[in-house]
Amino acid sequence: MESRELICIGCPMGCMMTVTLEDGRVTAVSGNTCKRGDVYARKEVTNPTRIVTSSVRVDGGELPVVSVKTREDIPKGKISEVMEALKAVCVQAPVQIGDVVLADVAGTGVDMVATKNVRAAAAR
């Protein structure tokens, strides 16, 4: 039997919760005030995921970088691999919101997409 301490992120209450696990399965959640805490705790200890946002280089754009995100949430443990994969990425302007800048980032099956429109720089 294993137990983990968590702070709920559902609201400003920030309940201190204890999750009890047996063979990787959640057997009990305590300390939460509402259902949201229970749902969050179960997900967080068995399959924690995050949306990763960052920026990548743009070539020939009005801005030197464009902001990007994983289209969906990815396993929390994959965050540093995703960041590593983004280092080498450089996209050509113009960039539109939703453009895929890196498909299947770090083998997550999730695409990295642009979150900002960057126009091509005016010719000088």
Added chain:
Amino acid sequence: MRQYDIVIIGGGPAGLAAALEAKKSGGQRILILERDRELGGILNQCIHNGFGLHTFKEELTGPEYAARFIEQVEKEQIEYLLNTMVLDISPEKVVTAMNREEGLFEIQAGAVILAMGCRERSRGALNIPGYRPAGVFSAGTAQRLVNMEGFLPGREVVILGSGDIGLIMARRMTLEGAKVKVVAELLPYSGGLKRNIVQCLDDYGIPLKLSHTVVDIQGKERVTGVTLAKVDENRRPITGTEEFYSCDTLLLSCGLIPENELSREMGVVMNPVTSGPVVNESLETSIPGVFACGNVLHVHDLVDFVSQEAASAGRHAAAYVAAEKSGEAAASSITVKPQGGVRYTVPSILRPQRMEEEQILRFRVGDVYKNHYVSMYLNGERLAHRKRPVMAPGEMEELKLKREQLLGCPAGSELIVTIEEA
């Protein structure tokens, strides 16, 4: 002189939402003045997600949230000028502005909407002793450098202040390869959202030291380190608790201040608690036809509420322009008084005849309250008594009022908003 019915100062989230709603409410000849090179304001550098849950029922990043509004502004063909700085607004609503194409010019506005946003509290305002080396940034400056200009401003970082921007930057700098050593917070609690404490600090093992502050900054050319110390209940550093952290960068995330130079210059009555204008139910300042919304009025936590508030200002500005033409008379007013832990309310003046069916009263509390009630009293009679499991200074609260609750109450009435124990 050029003439516009409604001139909006600032093209950030507040200005954009105000312009759209003014247009939707029948407003004509609307102009947005923006000093940056693009619309969207601070959202452009807030590349993290979590925006728009209330407005769009999905989690967007800042630039995506801004783009939704910018697209509508373009579609509605609302005019805007970029790279344009407003220098002055006269009480007669003559706006003086300048840009590179047109030089200095004046615009006569029928109504003005103030939507200039806010600025970060600077090192000077915090009175941190020590040298003045390079490497001390406000968290927002670092955010712009990293997210929009492609620079990493430092490698070893200490952050003072646990507001949301500081927390977001702790994660952002870490992801970009910097080492964030510690976040120090003067108060015994963080001003940031719980979600950000967990996902920006705990996820990356960054310690948060509550009741701590920076007492010295070392380094002559560049920051070489900072000294933290624990503070007592009066927020004074305790001798003997000093701890040195070597670092090349100090980020400051110590609060936001509404940017009201223009409002003050034009003679708008200010609220010393919010550092924003005093407004009535229409979000109209002490100068008729001059409205305020968003962070210039009071600092918000969520952009969704900025958009909501700004839409209301836009609606009222359009109504003002229409009513001025028909010469509608002024109405009697109720004063809203914050008490017992409620620091302020926006609005703070209510004219029932001018209220919409449902009025939102936004406020902040001065301390953390668990299982307390928010109550409203109109001339001593209780109008509302709502239980809140938790209220904290970092989270804006709201109450809804119905116009019919206030109609017919005598001139000079008082509405008290207060916190009561269970």
